[in-house]
Amino acid sequence: MTKQLSLQDYIDGIQSSDKRILGKAITLVESKKPEHREMADKLLKEILPFTGKSVRIGITGVPGAGKSTFIESFGKFAIEQGKKVAVLAIDPSSSINKGSILGDKTRMEELAKDPNAFIRPSPSSGFLGGIANTTFESLLICEAAGFDYILIETVGVGQSETLVNDITDVFLFLKVIGTGDELQGIKRGIMEMADLIFINKVNSENLSKAKMTKTELTRALQFITPKEKNWKIPVILGSALEKTGLDEIYNKIEDYISLKKKNGTFLETRKNQAQKRFEFWVKEYILEKAKNDHLMENSFQEHKKNASELLSNPSSEANDFVKKLFGN
Numbered sequence: 001m002t003k004q005l006s007l008q009d010y011i012d013g014i015q016s017s018d019k020r021i022l023g024k025a026i027t028l029v030e031s032k033k034p035e036h037r038e039m040a041d042k043l044l045k046e047i048l049p050f051t052g053k054s055v056r057i058g059i060t061g062v063p064g065a066g067k068s069t070f071i072e073s074f075g076k077f078a079i080e081q082g083k084k085v086a087v088l089a090i091d092p093s094s095s096i097n098k099g100s101i102l103g104d105k106t107r108m109e110e111l112a113k114d115p116n117a118f119i120r121p122s123p124s125s126g127f128l129g130g131i132a133n134t135t136f137e138s139l140l141i142c143e144a145a146g147f148d149y150i151l152i153e154t155v156g157v158g159q160s161e162t163l164v165n166d167i168t169d170v171f172l173f174l175k176v177i178g179t180g181d182e183l184q185g186i187k188r189g190i191m192e193m194a195d196l197i198f199i200n201k202v203n204s205e206n207l208s209k210a211k212m213t214k215t216e217l218t219r220a221l222q223f224i225t226p227k228e229k230n231w232k233i234p235v236i237l238g239s240a241l242e243k244t245g246l247d248e249i250y251n252k253i254e255d256y257i258s259l260k261k262k263n264g265t266f267l268e269t270r271k272n273q274a275q276k277r278f279e280f281w282v283k284e285y286i287l288e289k290a291k292n293d294h295l296m297e298n299s300f301q302e303h304k305k306n307a308s309e310l311l312s313n314p315s316s317e318a319n320d321f322v323k324k325l326f327g328n
Contacts, residue, residue, distance in 0.1 A: 006074065010043050017084075017145045019118055026120055027135040043206045044137060047144035052270070054086075055257055058164040059175030060154045060190070066200045067153050070174060072239035073107040077246045078149050079116045083186065086142035087111070087119040087137055089153045134286075136167045136277050165193045166276050169266070170253055172196045175217070178208055183211055190222050198234045198245065210237050229263055231256065290325055299324055 005013075013021025025115035029040040061067055068089070077195040087108065111117045120138065134154060142150050150229045156166050165171050172277040186230060197217060202210040221233050234252050238245015260266040290300050303321040 002155055007039065007042055007046065011046055012128075014047060014141060014145050015145075017118075022118055022141065022145055023120060026134075027139050027196065029134045029141065033322040041136070044140060044287045047140065051140045051143040054147055054150050055170065055253065056150050056152070056168040057151050057170045057172060057253065058141060058154065058168035059172045059174065060164060061200075062176070065174040065176050068108055070198070070200060071151050071153055073243050074246050074249065075108075075111045075149075075242070076114065077118055077250060079114055081250065084146060085111075085145035085149045085151065086145070087117070087151045087153065088138055088142070089119060090135065118142065118145070127186045128187040133280075136273075138169065162189075162193065164274055167270070169260070170195050170256055172198060172224050172249070172253075174200045175200050175213070177206055177213055183218045191221065193227070194233060194296065195227065195231070196249065196255055197221075197233065198249055199235065199237050200240055201240065202237045202239050202244070207237075228256070228260055231259055286325070290321070296325060301309045 005021070009030070010021060010025050012018075014025055025043065028036055028043065030039065031040070059067055059071060070087070071087055075087060078085050089108075108119055112119050119254040120142075139150055139152070152164060152168060171193050173190060173196070175197055179201065199210055199213055199217075214237060217235045221235070224233075226233050234248075235246050236248045236252070238248070240246070257266065260269070290296055300321060306312050307317040
C-alpha cells in the first residue's frame, strides 16, 4: 500500500526538487476532490515564500510549428547556461471524456532525462485558452522547487491565448514558413501579445523565404504597440532541430526581463496576474458552492434547465440565480 504523503513530506520534497514528489504535488493541485483541494491550499500557502524567482515563459504556435522540439532544444541550451528548467506541457483533452494523449514527455525524451529538468504533461480538461485551469498553481510549485525557467507549452493558437499571457513574464510565438501570404491567418491579438517571435524550421533551402517572412513580420509589427515601453519585438530566424537561433532567443529573453525590471513593470505585472487568478477562483468557488449547496441545488438546476431549453435567455437565468444566491 502506497504511503500517503503528509504536508511536510510535500514541502520537503518540493524544496529538495524531488521529481516524484513534484509530480504528486501537481496531481494534488489538479484534483477536484474537496480533501485534496484543502491539502493543496495548505501546501500552496506554505511554499509561497519560496516562489517568484523564476522566469515564466509562455510558448505558443500553430500545430506543427515545432513547439515540443523547440522546448527540448531550448531547455537543454538553458541548462548549459546554468539554469534549471521546468516544462509544463499542456496536452489537448477530449471535450467528451476529458481524456488526454499526454505525449509530450516522450517527445522530449532527452530533456526529461536531464537531472536539471522537470517535465510535467497536464491535460487541459477542455479548459479554454490552451492551458489547464491549475497551471498557475503548478507553476508556483516549480518555482518553490528552485527552477529558474518555467516553460509553458500551450495546445496551440486557440480561442484565448490571453490566458497564457496572463500567467507568464514572456510570451514567445513560434512561426513556420508556409505557402502564400505569410501574415495571413495570424490573428492581430496574438501579434499584440507576443514579446518575441521565432521563425522555426529555417534551413539553407528556405532561408531566402524565411528572410522575406521576417521582413514582412517586422514591417507589420511597426503598427503594433509592444506591451513593454522601449521594447522592439524581435523576429528571430532559426531551427530548433538544428539548434540554431537558440542563443539569440535566450539573450533576448534575458534582455526583456531586465528591461521589465528596469521599467518597474515586472512585479507590477505579476501582481495584476495574481489578481486575475483571485477573480478566477472566486468564480470557480461560487459556482461550486452553488452546485453543491443543498438549499440552492434545486434552484440551480431549474435555472440551468430553463437556459438549456432556451425558455429564457441564459444570461437572464444566470442573473436571476445569482440574485437568489446572494439574497438579491
